[in-house]
Amino acid sequence: MSGALYHFGPYELDTERRRLSHDGEQVHVGPEALDLLCHLVEHRDRVVPARELLDAAGHGRADGDAALAGWLRTARLAIGDDDTGRRSIRTVSGRGFQFVARTTAAGTGPSRPTARGTGAAAEADREVIRFCRSADGTRIAYALTGEGPPLVKTANWLTHLDLDRATPMFAHWFDGLTRGRQLVRYDERGCGLSAWEMGSFTLDDLVGDLDSVVDAVGLDRFPLLGVSQGGAVAVAYAARRPERVSRLVLTSAYARGRLIRAGSDAERDAAEVDLSIARAGWRSQDSSFLRYVASQFLADATPAEWDAFAAYRRQTTSPANGARFLEEFARIDVSDIAHRVRCPTLIVHARDDARIPVSQALELATLIPDSRLVLLDSRNHLFTADDPAWPTFLSHLDTFLSE
Template structure:
C-alpha cells in the first residue's frame, strides 16, 4: 500500500509524509529522487523499466534519460548506496532497476522516531561509512591558486596524486570512483585532492603546467602535515607522482603507479604516422570538449571503461561535465599529451609497484613496461582487464587492492 512505512537497514521511507528517515532523523531528498525511490520500493517485486520511471516520476513532461540518471544517483546517495555497490537499488542491464535491500513494510500508523533519547544507542550502520566522514579543507599554492584536499579513513597515510578528472565531493557517489575510495581507505587514511582547474579547486588559474601540478602536490603535503608517506599515482597522476618522488625522495617511502605512463601520446609517437594519429586524437578531443558533443563524450568514456555498460559511460560523462569547464578540459588534454618524465624516472629511489591492465585501451601496456625498465627498484603486475579505470565488479579490482595492501605492508 502507498500509505505504508517501509524500513530497510537504518532507513525508513514514510510514503504518507513523503519523507525519508535515517536512524530516526529526517533526510533531505530532492522530490523527484524521493518519488523514484518510492516507486521502486512499492514495486520491489519486479524490475521497473526506465520508461515506467520516466512516466511515473516526470509524468507528461519530456525529459532525457540523463534526468533519470541524476535522480537515480541522488536516491542512491540518500540511502547510502552507490552505482558500483548496488546494495539497495540494482541496475538490470537493458531492463531497468529493482529495489533489492531487505525490507519490512509497516502500517501507516507506525511511528517514525525523530531522534533518540539520551543514553540510547542509535541503530547500527551496516558496513563502513568512510565516504560520509571525509573532511575537505583548502590550501593555497605559491601562485595563490586554491587547492581542495580531503582525508578519509583512519590509520597510516596514503596520498593519492590528482588525475583526470576528480571532484572530492561527487566521487563519493559516482560508480567511477566510489569503490576506489572505500578500497583505498580501508585500514588507512587516504588523502587526495582536486588538481587546479578541476573539482573543488580553483578553475580560473594563472598557471596550468606539469610543474604546477607537481608543486600543488607538495602544497597538499605541507598542508596535510605529512612527513614520510606512500604515494599513489593513477593515469597521468603517475607522472606527477614520479616527478615528486624524484624532487622529494625524503618524503616518499613507497610509490604505487596505476595505469600510468612516462610519456604523453605526442611525445611517445615514433614516426610521422603516429604523430598524425596523436594530433588527430587531440583535435577530435578539443572539438568534442569545446562543444560538449555527447557522441564524442560517450566514445571518450568508452576508452576509459571499454568493458563498461552504456549506463557506466553515461555516469562517467555526467561526472566529467561536473568536474571542470570545457576550456579546462581541452587544456588538460593538451598538457597530458606533452608529459615526459622518462629522463628522470631512473632517479626514483623508493620501492615502486606498477599496476596496469594488460589490455588497457587508453594507455598501452608498453608504457607500464617502460616505467618498470626505467625505475630501478620496481616490480610490474599486469591485471586481466581492458579498463583504464578498474570497476568494482571485475576480478582485477580485488587483485589490485590485494597487491597494494601487500606492498604497503612490507
C-alpha cells in the same frame, strides 16, 4: 539549529543568511522553497516527514500537499535535480523526504554519514574536505578519508571531491583504498572544488600543488599512489622529493604523453586525431565524442555507463579547462627524471589497456631502479568494481604497502 555553511557539489548553502549559491553565483529561490531546503540539509541524517517540512517551509500555514509539492519542485530545480536520475532530495514512499547528496559543513569537520543513492547504506567512515593554497596562490581542495596510516593519491583527470564517492564508477576505489588506512586526495587545479581559474599549468605547478596538500595535512614521509596521468606527477614528485616518499604505486600510468612518445608519422597522426576528437567533445559537449573518450577509460563498460562517465566528467570542470588538460597531458614527459626515483615502486597495468598501452608500464619499470611490474588481465584503463583485475590490484597494493 544554528546557521552553518554547507557544500554539496557545486552548491553552497548558507542557512544563517538563507542564501544558495552555485559556483559562487547566487541562486534566487522563493523563501518557502529555501526554508524547506535548509531544513532538509540540516536534518540530512534522517527522513523528514511531509508535515514537518510543511511546518518548516509554511511556518504553520495549512497550505496542504499541493503547496509542499510546489516548494519541493522549486528546491529540486534550484539544486539541479532532474528526471534523469540525479536526486539530491529523495522521496521515501510513505515516510517523507531526505537530503542524500554528500555534504560538508564548513568549519565543523566531517558531515554526518548519510545514505546516498537508491537503497545505499550509510557510510561508516569519516571524511572531511579542506582547502589550502599552492605556492602561486591557487586554491586546492583536499580530502581526508578513513583512519590509519596515510596513503596519498595524486590528482588525475578529472575529479570532484564532493561527487567522486557518490559515483558508482569510482565508489569502489575509495572503499578499497581506505581499507585500514587514511586516504589523502585532492582536486587538481582547474577542476572539482579547487580553483577553476588555474593560470599556469606546468609539471612544476602540479608538483607544487601536491607539496601544498601534504604540508597542510602535516605529513613528512608517506606512500604515494599515482593513477593514469597522475602517475607522471607522482614520478616527478618522488624524483624531486625523495625524502618524503616512502613507497610509490603507479597504476595505468605513463612516463610520456601520447604526442611525446609518438615515434612515427603514423603515430603522431593518430595522436593528433585522438586529441582532436577529445577536444571537440569537450568544447561541443557532443555525446558521440564524449562517449568515444569514455570508451577508452572503461573499455568493458556499456554505452549507458560511458554516457554516465561523460556526464560525470562534465560536472568536474569547464569545457575550456577540459580541453586544456587533454592537451597538456598529451605532452607531459618525466622519462628524463624517472631514474632518480629511489623508493620501492609497484607498477600495475592492464595488459590490454585501451587508453595507455602496456609498453608504457614496461618503460616505467625499465626507468625506475627499484621497481616491480604486475600485469593484470583487463582492458579497462580504470579498473571497475566487477573487473576481476580489481581485487587482484588491491591485494598487490596491500601487500606492497605492508612490507
